[in-house]
Amino acid sequence: MNIKDLNKIEFWAASSIYGCAILMLISNGSDAYTHKPFQFSEAKIGFSYLSNYFLPELFRYSILYFCFLMLNFCCLPPLYNKINIGFNGAIVLVMYLVSGLVISITHTYSKAYILVQYADIDDAYIQIFFKGFTYSAWLVLLICIYVALKKLLIYLTDNKDNDIRNQMKLEIVFGLAFWFVGVLLWLAAGVDFDVILCWTLVIMACIFLTIYSIYYLIPSLGTQINPSRTFYGKITLLTFLIAIPIGLVGALISGKGEFFIIVNLFHITAQLVISAPLAWYIYKQRNETEQQIFTLKKELRKSDASLGFLKSQINPHFLFNALNTLYGTALQENAERTGEGIQKLGDMMRFMLQENMQDKISLSRDIDYLNNYIALQKLRTSVSVDILISTEIEEQFTTLQIAPMLLIPFVENAFKHGISLQSPSHIKVTLQTKGKTLYFDVNNSIHLKADGDPEKLQSGIGLQNVRQRLELLYPKKHELIIRESAKEFFVHLTLNLD
Template sequence: MANFFLPEIFKISIIYFSFLLFNFVSMPQLAKGRNVTMNLIMTIAVTAFSIIGWMIANTYSEAYRLVDYDDMDRGYDIFFGEAFTYIFFIYLLFNAYAYFNERGMELFNKIHFLKSYNQNIVSEIFVSTKIWLITLMIFTAVLSIKIDYELLVIWIVVPPVNIIIAFCAIYYIIPNLRKDFKGFGRYFWGNVGITIIVSLLLLIVLIPFMRNGAVVPITLILNAICLICITTPSAWYVYKHKFEKLSEIQMLKTELGKSDANLNFLKSQINPHFLFNALNTLFGTALQENAERTGEGIQKLGDMMRFMLHENTQDKISLTREVEYLNNYIDLQKLRTSRSADIRIDTHIEEQLNNLQITPMLLIPFIENAFKHGISLQQPSYIKITLQTKEKTLYFDVSNSIYIKADNDPEKLKSGIGLENVKQRLSLLYYGKHELIIRESANEFFVHLTLQLD
């Protein structure tokens, strides 16, 4: 307890609290240029205290080593040198990490090549560098004062090389190969060649640092295996997973844009169609009746035109305004059919006092279709319209009679655009929030729509 456990706990505590101090107190202040003198003094004081504390703790936890030295002072000098080397190096890493954590993104953003090449690469390199610094700190802390010099040099050099090659593969090599329709085989053997070249360059760079001739070559061979077996397939997977997903997202955005353009086109188709029908109605009324009824029809048409000019340009309108438009349209059609006793038009449209919102002109195509195909001035015919809401659910039913059109009727071979348009709009705007049932028999056409509103 006294000669080993407590001294080791003391050493670990010094490292832990020093890391917190540098990372959250002193270095953030230094990076921002605040209280520079005070924070420098504090950093130096903490480092000096840690060196002395480590040396004293080692005289307890590693006292067995003192017997290896003939002179006790010589042993203490060795302990002090080891503590100084270890604390200085690991605290240098702590401060480097803390500074990079504060200013790393800013430093990388100053590299215009990276920023102009790809806007995501800066943040990814920043995160990768932070991970490397963290692993380097853990590696150093675990080894304590027994640092293997060759392994430390390799750890400082090899991971950054792997990171650089991975980024080059993801952002340059693989995209160019994919442009030429080359697959994984070409990429793999190309990376084998790059690995051989990089390993030879690393060998040349690390030769001056070798103390044990076998360590560096063996590590470089293991690094080459890592580059080929881990970095190469990992970079391919990241590219496929990331950039092909981005391509899919871009394709979906394009399709969404097309859908939006199609929706706007559908709206532009609907408006002239209703205007044409309304004008035909007014024209027939003017021929049959006096100006009073024609004036009433014109007033209804004016309300409809006002609706189309203002509300129809919005994404959502109140259900109350949509119902007003439906009533105006129905009243306008009743002017045309009022003289025929064989035409029955029943409407049960609830007055809407709620705040529900709906896409404009979503319901009118069903009613327009019923008047277009279900009314005959020569034969008995009928239309029944029901609209009601319960909480946020709208229930809308339209049924109409069907009659055989004359051969000379210009509408006989034409199918209205209204129903197809509204089906597309429902699929685009209320996907999963509507149920549309259309049934047709020899004598009747029936539509039921259930719609979840906002």
């Protein structure tokens, strides 16, 4: 998982929520001008839209927004990585004090009606500031837990494997992160504790039932005639069974008997409308993906077996021994050019059977293959004085590596379409490296194939294949320029071999 992309998503999500909160704050102002809040009317205190509503809420939303940005992006990540612990710890403390002070001051205006409930004004301010700093402490704590969960989520995502337990842990952390985001939003909205308690109980039940359904309940259905009906029946039963302890816990913590019914209304609706369909969908999608992967692996094994069979049909030892025998015979008969051609052909075949199967090889070995190919073509075309083949290929003494067979298709294409035994032809190949960057150029004349030539319709297959390989193997690390005129074809490749 890319941490930079995640940070961008978090920033824009937080900014969007902050912007929406400000818009809602402004839109609510029309009623605040004409309707005096009930609490102010009961306390017989004057109410001002600007000083008792808009400005306090604006400051409260702003400090929550900037506190989240500062802690999430600047202070907590280096603190968790044990970088500048003293400095970042001091910033966290300052953020706690500043947010607590701002929230407390805004409450003295937005909740001024509380002041008349106390006989002593000092006691009233002490209570308001105590609640404000307590709110700030919970805010900082929840952001700390959120960042820790995010760090754990990134770790599990980057180090996940096929182990079902690790996958389950990752999904549980996803669920907990979703719960924490909801708690932060509820806190920012200033809702009562009962709302956060109801949210917590319902989401925890959703996480449990979703995970249990994906990994235990749905797989246990096996090959039943109507598995979806059986699943929804069992999940409904589980939902009502879990409703009893959830309702009791909520009622005991809140101290309200009616909370048992309230929390279960949300619980039952969430499980049957959200958790059950979500679990069924995730399991089916994952099962289809696993089936596709299994099929692809099976086909790949078949392809590997076929390739191995084809390789076994050509005995490399016999082939090389035969070439060596022909090479020795050519030398005995003083056919030096023939012997040279056989030797280079043997080197090329050895490369194709051995090194070509590797992901990367040394650049010097790939250049050797390139030189052997050009040398063989020169032997073939040496009978014509109108064919000019020039090469400026820098000898490589570096440890640079390259994917095999990336350069040769351009040279093959040049000889295929650039050489004519009846017309003047030219090919120029240059290759050099600077640091870890390779510069490769091929320039050749163009001669149209005859209508009956089978290669006429296959002119672009090799180059198209190279384009695809470059995109896959060297994304954003290469530049390929191909130009063609009526008489010439030009290829320029810049490749970063880092």
